[in-house]
Amino acid sequence: MSSNFGKCLEISIFGESHGPLVGVCIDGLPAGCDIDMEYINKQMSRRAPGNDPGATQRKEPDIPVIKTGSYRGKTTGAPLMAVIENTNTRSADYENIELVPRPSHSDYPAYVKYGGHNDIRGGGHFSGRLTACMVFAGALCRSILKDYDITIGGHVYSIGNAYDDKFDMCEVDKDLLNRLSSEYFAVINENIKVDMQDIIMLAKKDCNSVGGIIEVAVCGMPAGVGFPMFRGVENVISQAVFAVPAVKGIEFGAGFDFSCMTGVSGNDQYKMSCNTVKTMTNNNGGILGGITTGMPIVFRAAVKPTSSIATEQRSVNLATMQNTKLVVKGRHDPCIVPRALPVIESAAAIAVFDLLLENGTIKRC
Numbered sequence: 001m002s003s004n005f006g007k008c009l010e011i012s013i014f015g016e017s018h019g020p021l022v023g024v025c026i027d028g029l030p031a032g033c034d035i036d037m038e039y040i041n042k043q044m045s046r047r048a049p050g051n052d053p054g055a056t057q058r059k060e061p062d063i064p065v066i067k068t069g070s071y072r073g074k075t076t077g078a079p080l081m082a083v084i085e086n087t088n089t090r091s092a093d094y095e096n097i098e099l100v101p102r103p104s105h106s107d108y109p110a111y112v113k114y115g116g117h118n119d120i121r122g123g124g125h126f127s128g129r130l131t132a133c134m135v136f137a138g139a140l141c142r143s144i145l146k147d148y149d150i151t152i153g154g155h156v157y158s159i160g161n162a163y164d165d166k167f168d169m170c171e172v173d174k175d176l177l178n179r180l181s182s183e184y185f186a187v188i189n190e191n192i193k194v195d196m197q198d199i200i201m202l203a204k205k206d207c208n209s210v211g212g213i214i215e216v217a218v219c220g221m222p223a224g225v226g227f228p229m230f231r232g233v234e235n236v237i238s239q240a241v242f243a244v245p246a247v248k249g250i251e252f253g254a255g256f257d258f259s260c261m262t263g264v265s266g267n268d269q270y271k272m273s274c275n276t277v278k279t280m281t282n283n284n285g286g287i288l289g290g291i292t293t294g295m296p297i298v299f300r301a302a303v304k305p306t307s308s309i310a311t312e313q314r315s316v317n318l319a320t321m322q323n324t325k326l327v328v329k330g331r332h333d334p335c336i337v338p339r340a341l342p343v344i345e346s347a348a349a350i351a352v353f354d355l356l357l358e359n360g361t362i363k364r365c
Contacts, residue, residue, distance in 0.1 A: 003125070005240060007231075008357035008364060011137050011350060015083075016119045017127035023083035024133035026069070026140070028357060031077030031365050035070055036143040043139035046184050046342040047132060049333075061087065064136045077365040080140075084132050099318045100326050104307035106245075111318060128245050128336065131343040138346020141353040148362065150352065153177025154216035154345050155186045156337055157300060159196035160203075164215075165189045169253065169282035172217040172296040181345065185338045204334035209306035211246075212337035214344050216299055218352055221286065223277075223294035225359045232290020233297065236355055240347035241301050246336055247344070249302035253285025268295075299348075303340050308332040 003013045008028050015022030041063065048062040062084055069080025097120055101107035106126040110118040118124055142152055151174045157164050165188045180186040187193050196212075203210040226233035238250050258266055261283075268279035268288075279295055286297040308328045315326040333339065356362045 003130075005243065005350065006354045009141075009350065009354040011134075013130055013133045015086075015130060015133070016121070016124045017086070017129040018119070018121035018124075019086060021083045021085050022130050022133055023081060024137050025079055025081045026137050027079040028354075028364065029069070029075045029077065029080055029140075029144075030363060031075055033075040033144045033147075035066070035073055035075060035140065039143045040064065040136060040139040042182065043135050043142070043342050043346070044132065047135045047339050049339070062132055064132075082133075082136050084136070086129070096329065097326070100315050100324055101318070102307060102326065102328055103313050103315060104304070108318075116318075123245075126245060128340075131244060131340075134243065134350070135342050135346045138343075138349040141349040142346070144362075145349060145353065145356075148220070148356070150218065150220040151177050152216065152218050152345050152349050152352070153181040153186075154214055154341055155180050155188050156196065156341060157213040157215040159212040159335060159337055160199040160210045162192055162195040162199055164192050164196075167215060167217050167296075167298055169217075169285065169296060169298045170279070172219050172298065174219055177217060177219065181342075186341060200335040203305075207310035209309050209332075209334045211303050211305040212335065214301045214303060214337060214341050216301070216345055216348050218286070218297040218348055221292045221294070221297055221352065222361065223292055225355050225361065226287070226291040228290045231358075233287045233292055233351075233355060234290065234299075237297075237299065237348055237351040240351040241299075241344055243347060244301075244303075244340060244343050246303045246306070246340060247301050248304050250299055252287060252297070252299045254283040255285075255300065258283065268293075297348075297352075301344050303337050306333050306336050 005011045010027040012025045044062045044064065064082040064084050067081045067083060069076055069078045097107060101111065106123065107120060110126060155164055157166065185193060199210055234252050241247055241250055254266065266283050268281045268284055271278055271280050279293060282295045285299060286293055286295040310328060312325050312327050315324055317324045357364055
């Protein structure tokens with residue numbers, strides 16, 4: 001099983017949802033970087049379960065403990081490993097899915113691939129629980145990226161049919177990104193939050209779930225980072241973002257709206273601004289030919305409705321190979337979008353950090 005990411009910054013995630021712990025090993029961090037645990041713990045708390053009526057009530061403190069790779073509050077240049085204990089598991093809730101896979105979960109394909117030896121408790125290694133490790137790694141990268149004047153932030157763009165304002169892709173406000181990055185349910189237009197929360201609570205009442213869209217921006221990236229084809233900036237960010245189990249789509253800049261445009265309306269024309277080459281629009285989301293243009297990188301990720309719902313659904317008993325019915329037990333989010341936001345921000349940070357190491361903007365040890 002491969003749970004690794006990165007070329008110059010190598011991330012390896014381990015553990016299971018109901019095991020004793022989950023953790024991450026990060027190799028490639030430069031030596032001497034400050035480890036801002038206050039900032040890291042703030043980002044961990046945004047993802048942590050049990051902090052909102054619309055989230056799972058599985059309470060986990062999500063306090064990462066660094067085991068290797070740090071000394072006196074700084075990175076040493078050696079691989080850095082951190083672990084996060086699982087303290088509030090209820091494995092009995094998963095006994096009825098041992099041989100009856102949950103619809104839209106990894107249960108069935110994992111059963112086939114691993115011959116039934118996969119840990120199904122809470123989803124095991126396929127669980128969203130492991131995204132806590134991504135947030136730790138991403139928050140560490142984000143705190144270091146601040147020294148390079150690179151800011152990453154995002155917001156809940158939609159829940160169901162309720163939509164927030166979009167970023168101004170040409171002039172993303174760094175103060176806005178910092179404000180959003182300090183909030184659990186981050187939106188640009190505060191007036192839409194109540195509508196979104198109402199949709200989530202209605203889904204919860206109906207034993208159902210709902211999905212949404214997350215929009216993320218990366219500001220301060222220099223022009224010229226990335227490569228054509230397989231190591232393009234879109235490729236690397238997309239690979240990291242698709243590590244989030246519920247993500248099913250991603251678009252950069254205007255994305256699929258390009259299909260309704262012409263060259264005249266879609267092209268990002270150039271101009272000089274403060275002795276720097278800029279574009280008058282940013283439909284390409286700050287990337288052309290896989291390489292950064294110096295404009296903000298803006299992308300949106302589609303998050304599917306939570307698969308575990310309490311409504312009775314159809315499935316198959318893998319022991320008898322007979323059709324059956326299934327009611328999923330346990331504690332599950334009716335909507336994971338607000339908690340997924342810091343994870344997707346972190347995925348972007350890990351990808352950007354890896355690209356900047358490869359580009360030489362951040363010096364390797």
